Amino acid sequence: MRIDVVSIFPEYLAPLELSLIGKARQDGLLELNVHDLRTFTTDKHRTVDDTPYGGGAGMVMKPEPWAQALESIAKSGMTPEDGAAKKPVLIVPSPAGERFNQALAYELADEEQLVFACGRYEGIDERVIEWAAGHFTVRPMSLGDYVLNGGEVAVLAMVEAIGRLLPGVVGNPESLVEESHSDGLLEYPVYTKPSSWRDREVPAILLSGNHGKIAQWRRHEQFRRTAARRPDLLAEFDAGGLTRADKAAF
Protein backbone atom coordinates (compact mmCIF):
# COMPACT_ATOMS: atom_id res chain seq x y z
CA MET A 1 0.00 0.00 0.00
CA ARG A 2 1.06 3.56 -0.66
CA ILE A 3 -0.04 6.44 1.60
CA ASP A 4 0.51 10.16 0.97
CA VAL A 5 -0.26 12.74 3.66
CA VAL A 6 -0.48 16.49 2.94
CA SER A 7 -0.23 18.87 5.91
CA ILE A 8 1.10 22.30 6.86
CA PHE A 9 2.68 20.53 9.89
CA PRO A 10 4.57 17.59 8.38
CA GLU A 11 6.50 17.17 11.68
CA TYR A 12 3.19 16.17 13.29
CA LEU A 13 3.37 12.91 11.36
CA ALA A 14 6.83 11.95 12.71
CA PRO A 15 5.41 9.21 15.01
CA LEU A 16 4.60 7.22 11.87
CA GLU A 17 8.35 6.44 11.76
CA LEU A 18 8.06 4.54 15.06
CA SER A 19 6.89 1.16 16.27
CA LEU A 20 4.80 -1.16 14.11
CA ILE A 21 4.08 1.34 11.32
CA GLY A 22 7.71 2.53 11.18
CA LYS A 23 8.83 -1.10 10.93
CA ALA A 24 6.27 -1.79 8.18
CA ARG A 25 7.73 1.13 6.21
CA GLN A 26 11.29 -0.15 6.70
CA ASP A 27 10.20 -3.62 5.62
CA GLY A 28 8.63 -2.21 2.45
CA LEU A 29 5.10 -3.32 3.40
CA LEU A 30 3.97 0.30 3.37
CA GLU A 31 5.22 3.30 1.40
CA LEU A 32 4.36 6.50 3.27
CA ASN A 33 5.16 10.01 2.02
CA VAL A 34 4.46 13.19 3.96
CA HIS A 35 4.16 16.43 1.94
CA ASP A 36 4.31 20.03 3.20
CA LEU A 37 1.37 21.92 1.68
CA ARG A 38 3.42 25.15 1.71
CA THR A 39 5.83 23.75 -0.89
CA PHE A 40 2.87 23.96 -3.32
CA THR A 41 2.32 27.71 -2.80
CA THR A 42 3.71 30.29 -5.25
CA ASP A 43 3.67 33.56 -3.25
CA LYS A 44 6.49 34.97 -1.13
CA HIS A 45 4.62 34.40 2.16
CA ARG A 46 3.63 30.83 1.23
CA THR A 47 -0.01 31.62 2.06
CA VAL A 48 -2.36 28.68 2.59
CA ASP A 49 -5.42 30.41 4.07
CA ASP A 50 -7.72 33.39 3.62
CA THR A 51 -10.90 34.87 5.12
CA PRO A 52 -14.22 33.08 4.52
CA TYR A 53 -16.70 34.37 1.93
CA GLY A 54 -19.93 35.24 3.70
CA GLY A 55 -18.06 36.29 6.83
CA GLY A 56 -17.62 34.52 10.14
CA ALA A 57 -14.80 33.52 12.44
CA GLY A 58 -11.56 31.85 11.42
CA MET A 59 -9.80 31.23 8.14
CA VAL A 60 -10.37 28.86 5.23
CA MET A 61 -7.67 26.96 3.33
CA LYS A 62 -7.17 28.34 -0.19
CA PRO A 63 -7.88 26.02 -3.11
CA GLU A 64 -4.77 26.61 -5.28
CA PRO A 65 -2.07 24.97 -3.09
CA TRP A 66 -4.36 21.99 -2.48
CA ALA A 67 -4.95 21.47 -6.19
CA GLN A 68 -1.19 21.65 -6.87
CA ALA A 69 -0.42 19.18 -4.09
CA LEU A 70 -3.16 16.69 -4.99
CA GLU A 71 -2.42 16.91 -8.72
CA SER A 72 1.25 16.18 -8.12
CA ILE A 73 0.38 13.17 -5.94
CA ALA A 74 -2.19 11.89 -8.45
CA LYS A 75 0.43 12.12 -11.23
CA SER A 76 3.16 10.40 -9.19
CA GLY A 77 0.89 7.53 -8.18
CA MET A 78 -0.28 4.44 -10.01
CA THR A 79 -2.81 5.26 -12.70
CA PRO A 80 -5.24 2.80 -14.28
CA GLU A 81 -2.83 2.80 -17.29
CA ASP A 82 -0.05 1.50 -14.98
CA GLY A 83 -2.29 -1.30 -13.80
CA ALA A 84 -3.92 0.35 -10.78
CA ALA A 85 -7.38 -1.16 -10.44
CA LYS A 86 -9.07 2.07 -9.43
CA LYS A 87 -8.67 5.70 -8.36
CA PRO A 88 -6.78 6.36 -5.11
CA VAL A 89 -8.96 7.17 -2.09
CA LEU A 90 -8.68 10.74 -0.79
CA ILE A 91 -9.52 10.84 2.89
CA VAL A 92 -10.35 14.29 4.19
CA PRO A 93 -10.26 14.25 8.02
CA SER A 94 -13.07 16.42 9.35
CA PRO A 95 -15.48 16.39 12.28
CA ALA A 96 -18.13 16.77 9.54
CA GLY A 97 -17.11 13.47 7.91
CA GLU A 98 -18.46 9.94 7.99
CA ARG A 99 -17.52 8.21 11.25
CA PHE A 100 -14.33 6.11 10.93
CA ASN A 101 -14.57 2.62 12.47
CA GLN A 102 -12.99 -0.84 12.33
CA ALA A 103 -15.11 -1.93 9.34
CA LEU A 104 -13.83 1.12 7.41
CA ALA A 105 -10.25 0.35 8.51
CA TYR A 106 -10.62 -3.12 6.93
CA GLU A 107 -12.18 -1.65 3.79
CA LEU A 108 -9.40 0.95 3.38
CA ALA A 109 -6.67 -1.63 4.09
CA ASP A 110 -7.71 -3.24 0.78
CA GLU A 111 -6.91 -0.10 -1.26
CA GLU A 112 -3.71 0.37 -3.29
CA GLN A 113 -3.28 4.08 -2.52
CA LEU A 114 -4.65 6.37 0.18
CA VAL A 115 -4.13 10.13 0.30
CA PHE A 116 -4.89 12.13 3.45
CA ALA A 117 -5.57 15.88 3.13
CA CYS A 118 -5.09 17.48 6.56
CA GLY A 119 -7.14 20.63 6.90
CA ARG A 120 -6.49 23.26 9.57
CA TYR A 121 -8.47 26.35 10.55
CA GLU A 122 -12.15 26.14 9.55
CA GLY A 123 -11.43 23.68 6.75
CA ILE A 124 -10.60 23.53 3.03
CA ASP A 125 -12.48 25.47 0.33
CA GLU A 126 -15.32 23.11 -0.61
CA ARG A 127 -14.54 23.37 -4.34
CA VAL A 128 -11.32 21.40 -3.73
CA ILE A 129 -13.39 18.49 -2.42
CA GLU A 130 -15.69 18.63 -5.49
CA TRP A 131 -12.80 19.01 -7.98
CA ALA A 132 -10.79 16.18 -6.38
CA ALA A 133 -13.56 13.69 -7.20
CA GLY A 134 -12.20 13.71 -10.77
CA HIS A 135 -8.90 12.16 -9.58
CA PHE A 136 -9.84 10.37 -6.37
CA THR A 137 -12.63 8.61 -4.54
CA VAL A 138 -13.22 11.29 -1.91
CA ARG A 139 -14.15 10.23 1.65
CA PRO A 140 -14.53 12.96 4.33
CA MET A 141 -13.96 11.10 7.61
CA SER A 142 -14.32 11.84 11.32
CA LEU A 143 -12.86 10.05 14.34
CA GLY A 144 -15.83 10.88 16.54
CA ASP A 145 -18.09 13.61 17.80
CA TYR A 146 -15.54 16.10 19.12
CA VAL A 147 -13.35 18.75 17.49
CA LEU A 148 -9.58 18.59 16.94
CA ASN A 149 -7.49 21.54 15.74
CA GLY A 150 -6.62 19.81 12.48
CA GLY A 151 -6.57 16.50 10.67
CA GLU A 152 -3.05 15.42 11.69
CA VAL A 153 -3.92 13.60 14.92
CA ALA A 154 -6.83 11.90 13.13
CA VAL A 155 -4.42 10.75 10.39
CA LEU A 156 -2.09 9.23 13.01
CA ALA A 157 -5.03 7.24 14.36
CA MET A 158 -6.43 6.17 10.98
CA VAL A 159 -3.04 5.21 9.48
CA GLU A 160 -2.28 3.08 12.55
CA ALA A 161 -5.70 1.41 12.45
CA ILE A 162 -5.39 0.69 8.71
CA GLY A 163 -1.65 -0.06 8.62
CA ARG A 164 -1.80 -2.79 11.27
CA LEU A 165 -4.31 -4.69 9.10
CA LEU A 166 -1.90 -4.93 6.14
CA PRO A 167 -0.50 -8.43 5.59
CA GLY A 168 2.71 -8.97 7.59
CA VAL A 169 2.49 -5.83 9.74
CA VAL A 170 1.20 -7.53 12.91
CA GLY A 171 3.44 -10.52 13.66
CA ASN A 172 0.66 -12.85 14.81
CA PRO A 173 -2.43 -12.26 12.63
CA GLU A 174 -4.51 -14.23 15.18
CA SER A 175 -4.25 -11.24 17.51
CA LEU A 176 -6.40 -9.31 15.00
CA VAL A 177 -9.21 -11.84 15.31
CA GLU A 178 -10.02 -11.59 19.03
CA GLU A 179 -9.67 -7.84 19.53
CA SER A 180 -12.37 -5.28 20.26
CA HIS A 181 -14.63 -4.41 17.29
CA SER A 182 -13.36 -7.25 15.09
CA ASP A 183 -16.69 -9.03 15.59
CA GLY A 184 -18.87 -6.04 16.56
CA LEU A 185 -18.36 -6.50 20.31
CA LEU A 186 -15.81 -5.23 22.82
CA GLU A 187 -12.96 -7.52 23.84
CA TYR A 188 -13.19 -9.73 26.96
CA PRO A 189 -10.94 -8.84 29.97
CA VAL A 190 -7.46 -10.37 30.04
CA TYR A 191 -5.16 -11.45 32.92
CA THR A 192 -1.60 -12.67 33.39
CA LYS A 193 0.60 -13.94 36.22
CA PRO A 194 0.54 -13.79 39.21
CA SER A 195 -2.83 -15.54 39.65
CA SER A 196 -3.28 -13.72 42.99
CA TRP A 197 -2.31 -10.05 43.22
CA ARG A 198 -3.15 -7.61 46.04
CA ASP A 199 -5.98 -9.90 47.19
CA ARG A 200 -7.44 -10.06 43.70
CA GLU A 201 -7.80 -13.42 42.00
CA VAL A 202 -7.79 -14.24 38.30
CA PRO A 203 -11.26 -15.74 37.47
CA ALA A 204 -10.95 -19.44 38.34
CA ILE A 205 -12.38 -20.58 34.99
CA LEU A 206 -9.25 -19.24 33.23
CA LEU A 207 -7.05 -21.60 35.32
CA SER A 208 -9.34 -24.61 34.73
CA GLY A 209 -7.84 -25.77 31.42
CA ASN A 210 -11.40 -26.29 30.11
CA HIS A 211 -11.14 -24.52 26.76
CA GLY A 212 -14.83 -24.86 25.91
CA LYS A 213 -15.86 -23.25 29.21
CA ILE A 214 -13.19 -20.55 28.83
CA ALA A 215 -14.46 -19.63 25.35
CA GLN A 216 -18.03 -19.47 26.68
CA TRP A 217 -16.97 -17.29 29.66
CA ARG A 218 -15.06 -14.92 27.37
CA ARG A 219 -18.04 -14.57 25.03
CA HIS A 220 -20.30 -13.85 28.00
CA GLU A 221 -17.86 -11.15 29.21
CA GLN A 222 -17.85 -9.60 25.72
CA PHE A 223 -21.63 -9.22 25.86
CA ARG A 224 -21.57 -7.98 29.47
CA ARG A 225 -18.94 -5.34 28.73
CA THR A 226 -20.55 -4.22 25.49
CA ALA A 227 -23.97 -3.88 27.18
CA ALA A 228 -22.44 -1.84 30.03
CA ARG A 229 -20.10 0.41 28.03
CA ARG A 230 -21.43 0.51 24.47
CA PRO A 231 -25.13 -0.40 24.35
CA ASP A 232 -25.23 1.23 20.89
CA LEU A 233 -22.99 -1.57 19.56
CA LEU A 234 -25.18 -4.25 21.08
CA ALA A 235 -28.21 -2.77 19.33
CA GLU A 236 -26.35 -3.03 15.99
CA PHE A 237 -25.31 -6.59 16.74
CA ASP A 238 -28.50 -8.00 15.24
CA ALA A 239 -29.89 -11.45 15.88
CA GLY A 240 -28.23 -12.62 12.65
CA GLY A 241 -24.84 -12.14 14.33
CA LEU A 242 -25.74 -14.46 17.19
CA THR A 243 -24.49 -18.04 16.89
CA ARG A 244 -25.84 -20.93 18.98
CA ALA A 245 -22.72 -20.63 21.14
CA ASP A 246 -23.54 -16.93 21.68
CA LYS A 247 -27.03 -17.73 22.84
CA ALA A 248 -25.53 -20.21 25.32
CA ALA A 249 -23.09 -17.52 26.55
CA PHE A 250 -25.90 -15.00 26.96
Ligand code: 6GU
Ligand atom coordinates in the same frame (compact mmCIF):
# COMPACT_ATOMS: atom_id res chain seq x y z
CL1 6GU B 1 -10.97 13.63 11.42
N1 6GU B 1 -10.66 16.14 12.21
C1 6GU B 1 -10.86 17.15 13.06
N2 6GU B 1 -10.33 18.35 12.80
N3 6GU B 1 -11.55 17.03 14.18
C2 6GU B 1 -12.06 15.82 14.42
C3 6GU B 1 -11.89 14.73 13.58
C4 6GU B 1 -11.18 14.93 12.46
N4 6GU B 1 -12.53 13.68 14.09
C5 6GU B 1 -13.06 14.10 15.21
N5 6GU B 1 -12.80 15.39 15.42
